[in-house]
Amino acid sequence: xxxxxxxxxxxxxxxxxxxxxxxxxxxxxxxxxxxxxxxxxxxxxxxxxxxxxxxxxxxxxxxxxxxxxxxxxxxxxxxxxxxxxxxxxxxxxxxxxxxxxxxxxxxxxxxxxxxxxxxxxxxxxxxxxxxxxxxxxxxxxxxxxxxxxxxxxxxxxxxxxxxxxxxxxxxxxxxxxxxxxxxxxxxxxxxxxxxxxxxxxxxxxxxxxxxxxxxxxxxxxxxxxxxxxxxxxxxxxxxxxxxxxxxxxxxxxxxxxxxxxxxxxxxxxxxxxxxxxxxxxxxxxxxxxxxxxxxxxxxxxxxxxxxxxxxxxxxxxxxxxxxxxxxxx
Numbered sequence: 001x002x003x004x005x006x007x008x009x010x011x012x013x014x015x016x017x018x019x020x021x022x023x024x025x026x027x028x029x030x031x032x033x034x035x036x037x038x039x040x041x042x043x044x045x046x047x048x049x050x051x052x053x054x055x056x057x058x059x060x061x062x063x064x065x066x067x068x069x070x071x072x073x074x075x076x077x078x079x080x081x082x083x084x085x086x087x088x089x090x091x092x093x094x095x096x097x098x099x100x101x102x103x104x105x106x107x108x109x110x111x112x113x114x115x116x117x118x119x120x121x122x123x124x125x126x127x128x129x130x131x132x133x134x135x136x137x138x139x140x141x142x143x144x145x146x147x148x149x150x151x152x153x154x155x156x157x158x159x160x161x162x163x164x165x166x167x168x169x170x171x172x173x174x175x176x177x178x179x180x181x182x183x184x185x186x187x188x189x190x191x192x193x194x195x196x197x198x199x200x201x202x203x204x205x206x207x208x209x210x211x212x213x214x215x216x217x218x219x220x221x222x223x224x225x226x227x228x229x230x231x232x233x234x235x236x237x238x239x240x241x242x243x244x245x246x247x248x249x250x251x252x253x254x255x256x257x258x259x260x261x262x263x264x265x266x267x268x269x270x271x272x273x274x275x276x277x278x279x280x281x282x283x284x285x286x287x288x289x290x291x292x293x294x295x296x297x298x299x300x301x302x303x304x305x306x307x308x309x310x311x312x313x314x315x316x317x318x319x320x321x322x323x324x325x326x327x328x329x
Contacts, residue, residue, distance in 0.1 A: 005081065005082070005083055005084075006081075006082045006084070007079070007080075007081055007082070008079075008080060008082055009077040009078060009079050009080070010077070010078040010079075010080055010302075010304070011076060011077050011078050012077055013077075014073060014076040014077040014078075015073070015074075015077050017073045017076070018070070018073050021069050021070070021073055025065070025066050025069060028062075028065075029062050029066075060323055061320055061323045061324050064316050064317075064319055064320040064323070065320060067316050068313055068316050068317055068320060071309050071310075071312060071313040071316070072313060074309055075306050075309040075310055075313065078304055078305075078306045079304075079305045079306070079309075080302050080303055080304040080305060080306075081302070081303045081305070082300055082301070082302050082303075083300065083301040083302075083303075084300055084301075092134075092136035092137040092138060092196065093134075093136075093137045093138075093196060093198040093199070093200060093290055094137065094138050094139075094140075094154050094191055094196040094198070094199045094200075095134065095137055095138070095139045095140070095154070095199075095200050095201075095202065095290075096139070096140045096141070096142055096154065096187040096190050096191060096200075096201050096202075097127055097130075097139065097140075097141050097142070097201075097202050097204070098142045098143075098144060098148070098183045098184065098186075098187045098201055098202065098203045098204065099120075099123055099124075099127070099141065099142070099143050099144070099168065099204050100143075100144060100145070100178060100180075100183075100204055100205035100206060100207065100235075101120060101143045101144065101145050101168060101169070101170055101172055101173060102144075102145040102146075102170075102176065102177065102178045102205075102206075102207060103145075103170060103176060104119075104178075104206050104207055104236075104244075104252055105118065105119045105120040105123070105170060105206055105235075106118050106119070106120060106170045106244060106245060107119055107206070107236065107242045107243065107244045107249075108242075108243045108244070109236060109237040109239060109242045109243065110122040110237070110275065110276040110279075111275070111276060112125065112276050116243075117276070119206055119235050119236055120168070120170060122235070122276045122279055123204050123235060123279070124165050124166070124168060126276075126279050126280055126283050127165055127204075127283075128162050128165055128166075129280075129283070130202075130283045130286075130287060131158050131161060131162055131165075132158070132162075133287050134158070134287070135158075138154040138155055138156055138196070139152075139154060139155065139158060139161050140152050140153050140154035140155065140161070140187075140190050141161060141164055141165060141168075142183055142186050142187045142190065143168055143172060143173065144173070144178075144179055144180075144182065144183035144186070145173045145175055145176055145177060145178065145179070145211075146173065146174075146175025146176050146177035146178075146179055146211040146212070147173065147175045147179055147182055147211070147212065148179060148182050148183040148185075148186035148187075149172075149173055149186075150186055150187075150190055151164050151168070151172075152164045153190060154190060154191070175211070176211075177210050177211030177212075178205060178207040178208065178209060178210050178211055179209065179210075179211040179212030179214075180203070180205060180208075180209040180212075180216045180219075180258070180262075181209055181212050181213075181214035181215050181216040181217075181218065181219040182211070182212035182213070182214050182219070183203065183212075184201065184203065184214075184216065184219035184220060184222075184223055184230065184262070185214050185219045185222065187201045187203075187223075188201070188219070188222060188223045188226055188228055191226065191228055192226055198290070199226070199227060199228045199229070200228065200229045200230070200231060200268070200286075200290055201223065201228060201229070201230045201231070201266075201268075202230075202231045202233065202283075202286060203230055203231070203232045203233065203259075203262070204233045204235055205232075205233075205234065205235065205259070206234065206235045206236040206252070206254070207252055207254070207255070208252075208253065208254070208255030208258065209255065209258060216258050216259075216261075216262055217258070217261055217262070217265065219262075220261070220262040220265040220266050221265055223265075223266050224265050224266045224267070228266060229266050229267050229268040230262050230263055230265075230266040230268040231263060231268045231269055231270075231271065231286050232259040232260070232262050232263045232268065232269075232270045232271070233270075233271045233272075233273050233279065233282050234254045234256050234259055234270070234271070234272050234273065235273045235279060236251075236254065236273075236274070237251075237274050237275065238251075238274050239251055256270070256272065269285070269286075269289070271285070271286075
């Protein structure tokens with residue numbers, strides 16, 4: 001919610017009345033009284049009366065009259081405080097990150113700030129940065145190797161989700177392999193029961209489907225029927241030989257064709273992340289594409305000061321009447 005506070009006069013044209021009011025007030029104050037009581041032969045009273053006229057200065061009732069006239073004009077102009085309020089009604093996106101934690105994700109072929117890191121370390125780091133940008137969305141996590149496991153249902157508690165990501169390790173699941181189809185099914189099931197209009201899965205893997213009973217294409221078709229888009233990211237360098245647990249091994253082949261088909265079936269996009277920078281860029285593109293919808297109704301809240309001015313004016317008017325026409329000593 002955004003508030004724009006301004007001070008204004010609702011009937012500002014009444015302020016022009018201050019000009020004749022001020023002129024009339026000064027003429028009234030400068031005018032000499034024309035009603036005298038003449039007492040023949042009593043010089044003392046004439047001398048006292050002239051002394052009072054020479055004393056100068058505005059009398060209290062003159063000051064009160066000026067204040068009353070000023071408050072009258074200002075109250076007619078109706079000074080008020082205007083709050084222009086914009087309320088942002090927003091509809092977030094439900095997102096599940098499906099993260100491959102098979103043994104090959106322990107390959108150390110990425111660099112971050114000049115330091116080597118594993119594919120899993122890079123994926124966890126960039127995923128946490130992505131979550132920090134999705135303040136309006138509910139996010140959940142599915143990890144998978146030979147079978148999937150949902151470690152976090154979709155939630156607005158992003159800090160808790162990030163803590164779950166930090167605890168992910170290669171040996172978090174016993175079953176080995178890469179069950180991409182089963183991971184898609186598990187993530188889709190986590191999104192099926194939710195009411196958000198926009199639902200996406202971000203699938204991060206470095207291998208080909210070689211475990212589980214469900215084929216990736218079949219799982220993608222089921223996700224598409226549920227209105228879920230899948231963004232696939234193939235993570236890992238193109239080097240023929242890579243470092244794995246302090247050994248140099250032969251690089252596995254990526255099944256990029258299957259990952260592209262998954263994204264095409266669900267109207268998502270396939271990304272190839274050969275480096276940590278490419279992985280970062282892939283998440284940035286997804287973040288730019290999947291934006292939350294906003295509706296910003298605007299209304300004005302007006303607080304008038306006129307009642308307070310009228311109350312003050314009535315108090316001053318009472319004092320004026322008391323001084324001008326009240327009992328004299």
